[in-house]
Amino acid sequence: MxxxxxxxxxxxxxxxxxxxxxxxxxxxxxxxxxxxxxxxxxxxxxxxxxxxxxxxxxxxxxxxxxxxxxxxxxxxxxxxxxxxxxxxxxxxxxxxxxxxxxxxxxxxxxxxxxxxxxxxxxxxxxxxxxxxxxxxxxxxxxxxxxxxxxxxxWAMPILVDYVRGRVNTENVTVVSPDAGRIRVAEQWAAKLGGGPLAFVHKTRDIHRPNQAVANRVVGEVEGRDCVLVDDLIDTGGTIAEAVRVLLHQGANSVIVAATHGVLSDPASQRLAECGASEVVVTDTLPIPPEKRFAQLKVLSIxxxxxxxxxxxxxxxxxxxxxxxxx
Missing domain, CATH: 3.40.50.2020 (Rossmann fold)
Incomplete structure (x- = not known):
């Protein structure tokens, strides 16, 4: 039985x-x-x-x-x-x-x-x-x-344990993709040594789903190793643009960490080409071989x-x- x-x-x-x-x-x-x-x-x-x-x-x-x-x-x-x-x-x-x-x-x-x-x-x-x-x-x-x-x-402990081994915790800035998720970024920062926080100021049109524009970064990112955290990545447009803005404003590197890899097309291509050194997700959702790319790391939930x-x-x-x- x-x-x-x-x-x-x-x-x-x-x-x-x-x-x-x-x-x-x-x-x-x-x-x-x-x-x-x-x-x-x-x-x-x-x-x-x-x-x-x-x-x-x-x-x-x-x-x-x-x-x-x-x-x-x-x-x-x-x-x-x-x-x-x-x-x-x-x-x-x-x-x-x-x-x-x-x-x-x-x-x-x-x-x-x-x-x-x-x-x-x-x-x-x-x-x-x-x-x-x-x-x-x-x-x-x-x-x-x-x-x-x-x-x-919460998948945060799993993600944090992995990311901690990939960054210099004395030079980390945790970045929220928008102001609404700052609380999550604060929790991440506390677990990574209490470094500074930043967030990406973006605008979103409620009439157009899956579209947002990253405008600028609020916070200290120049010369820093940034960890960009979110709960999910769908089409990848917001995250990819946020990575580009961070690098443009002088970030040394950017690791993306999210729990759910929805990865609706064309997310994989966007993430592979945005400049992130690594994109870390869990396997709460299946990610077929055709959606995987070199920078992707999938952790077991x-x-x-x-x-x-x-x-x-x-x-x-x-x-x-x-x-x-x-």
Missing amino acids: TGITTYGEKRLVLISGRAHPELAANVASELDVEIVPTTAYDFANGEVYVRFAESVRGADAFVLQSHTAPINQWIMEQLIMVDALKRASVKQITAILPFYGYARQDKKHRGREPISARLVADLFKTAGADRLMSVDLHAAQTQGFFDGPVDHL APLLARAIREVFDDGSVTSLFDGNA
Whole structure:
């Protein structure tokens, strides 16, 4: 029987959608469990069919699915998996969304717009999820959209540990790609030795998605090794332009660090040509060979997800993974 069995017949089962099987396999390896055998396929009209090949009755089920392109298909597949688990009489369902689809649509900018991030949370609750788990939400307040516990995991320790070994911490300036993410940059700076901060002043047209213009840098970057940090990289235009502005204003080097490598075309080309010495992301989303480039470094998020799953399963503290406190 698949899963971890503890005292009192408590059992953990790991379910994976089809979006990112490599990540699911790595999480299963960290947990020392097998993924529940699942039949999943698409009908000719695009409808998704799912069936689990063994009993999951009474288990604590963790359903892992990365919301990558085609994002609507994979969200729907995960919702159907949650519904199937609920109808199979599992004890508790945790939906794991390493990258939360629609997270950027977390508020209304203009009238008659949706708040799609809230809708996604409502869909998972309706399907039967008792708990959500995600990594580096675009806006932390998205946790409040779900009517139940939400485990908000941070990839920063993984990224910081890697970047620390690539820079001279006495000459680092941490740079935010915009003023709105200065708080994250402050946390990075504290972990890298307390160096100065800077941010890129940019303008964005809300009528034109995925487009922003980096105008100038506010802060000390001349002669410094800069670490440009963000939660995600989509088309790469904002980040690539920010790297160019930093180098133009005298930065010695620029490392880009982000949790989610969405890398919609033409991001890979832009990042490869922008002048960054390295672009560091995690594998919350699959990055196929054709989107990889020489400067790209992909770090595994599987150990973090596995530790969080164990804490939830054992009724422990997920927060203790980050601050050392229960």
